Amino acid sequence: MKIRKRFYPRSLQDCVATAFMAAIIPITFWFEVYVVIPGVHGAESMFNWIHLGPALFLLYNVSANMLATIMCDTSSGTEIVTVPADVAVGTGLGSKSWHLCSTCEAVAPPRSWHCNTCGVCVLKRDHHCVFTGCCIGHKNHRYFILFVLHLFVATFYASILNNYFIWFVRGEEFRNWTSVVKIVFPLAMLMIDTSTRQYYLVIYLINMVGMLFTGVLLIYHGRLIISGAVVHERNSRDYNLGRLENIRMVLGEKWYLTWLTPFMGSELPHNGVNWDSVQREASKNK
Ligand SMILES: [Zn+2]
Ligand SMILES: [Zn+2]
Numbered sequence: 624m625k626i627r628k629r630f631y632p633r634s635l636q637d638c639v640a641t642a643f644m645a646a647i648i649p650i651t652f653w654f655e656v657y658v659v660i661p662g663v664h665g666a667e668s669m670f671n672w673i674h675l676g677p678a679l680f681l682l683y684n685v686s687a688n689m690l691a692t693i694m695c696d697t698s699s700g701t702e703i704v705t706v707p708a709d710v711a712v713g714t715g716l717g718s719k720s721w722h723l724c725s726t727c728e729a730v731a732p733p734r735s736w737h738c739n740t741c742g743v744c745v746l747k748r749d750h751h752c753v754f755t756g757c758c759i760g761h762k763n764h765r766y767f768i769l770f771v772l773h774l775f776v777a778t779f780y781a782s783i784l785n786n787y788f789i790w791f792v793r794g795e796e797f798r799n800w801t802s803v804v805k806i807v808f809p810l811a812m813l814m815i816d817t818s819t820r821q822y823y824l825v826i827y828l829i830n831m832v833g834m835l836f837t838g839v840l841l842i843y844h845g846r847l848i849i850s851g852a853v854v855h856e857r858n859s860r861d862y863n864l865g866r867l868e869n870i871r872m873v874l875g876e877k878w879y880l881t882w883l884t885p886f887m888g889s890e891l892p893h894n895g896v897n898w899d900s901v902q903r904e905a906s907k908n909k
Pocket of ligand 2: 738741750751752757758759
């Protein structure tokens, strides 16, 4: 993996969203491990230790995949971009997709697009992600989708525990109409009520919204990956090689082990530049 040179977020929107993620991940971990789990099982229970295993695994994978998404350079500068001979004379399959990027003043291969925020052409560009402050492309697509997957599992797990903790274990304090108002207007209530109870409700709400949001993202991006497309190709089947091959194209040769850790070596079967052969192969499947 080639490390991106300037990996800090560039726009205000990126800075706010990335800082939010950097804060809420450790806050949620602390809340679950030090407040909710001992609250549910009792301070001395051995279940506290049993929960610590999956909680640490999820914290590690969410943070490490997020960092890998940010650090991984997926720009067209990471590969030698040479126009194939048949494309140069205008007879190749992808001859229309090769284009000149006027900002980079360089030839850009098919499926790569310039990002104004990142300031580079990104190989097989999917989208610009504000929560990581970078573009998702050919080389960091794996880390991005596993970041979303682990985030969904983590918020789902946390939400089950949180619901039980808030509405049953501490039900006497929380099961009343004021809690509903506090959940509907969490930030406004935080101005009036700065008790720990109100902070608990804010963390609870962020996790519930996070679970729904990452669930939708997981289904949306998962379906695109399975069909071999990126966001702006969602209606095309130009690069669809069949489910397994499409998954390998994103997660690499050892796709079935990549969920364990972002450090798992899993070579991508493609360089992200020459898509003609893939397009030819895909046209046979149509
Ligand atoms: Zn460019
Ligand atoms: Zn970008």
